[in-house]
Amino acid sequence: xxxxxxxxxxxxxxxxQSLLEANGIKTFxxxxxxxxxxxxxxxxxxxxxxxxxxxxxxxxxxxxxxxDLPSEPEGGDWVCSACxxxxxxxxxxxxxxxxxxx
Ligand SMILES: [Zn+2]
Numbered sequence: 114x115x116x117x118x119x120x121x122x123x124x125x126x127x128x129x130q131s132l133l134e135a136n137g138i139k140t141f142x143x144x145x146x147x148x149x150x151x152x153x154x155x156x157x158x159x160x161x162x163x164x165x166x167x168x169x170x171x172x173x174x175x176x177x178x179x180x181d182l183p184s185e186p187e188g189g190d191w192v193c194s195a196c197x198x199x200x201x202x203x204x205x206x207x208x209x210x211x212x213x214x215x
Pocket of ligand 1: 197
């Protein structure tokens with residue numbers, strides 16, 4: 114069994130499982146009920162993890178997961194159309210005047 118994905122957000126892991134299962138890949142989730150034992154085991158032990166059974170499915174699984182992951186922020190730094198401030202690419206709102214990225 115090979116781990117292909119993990120995330121603290123269980124719904125996200127479940128989403129990925131559905132995606133892989135829909136593509137005919139057998140999967141299972143470990144630590145599915147982690148939240149109920151929170152505090153009794155080290156935190157790292159309860160991250161929901163998605164596994165595939167077959168080694169031959171791993172590459173395909175990674176491909177599918179990659180497609181579904183959020184894309185990188187568009188472009189680089191941007192210039193506010195309202196006040197002409199230079200704004201870092203990570204921000205969607207102007208730090209200077211609060212205008213949204215155009
Ligand atoms: Zn601005």
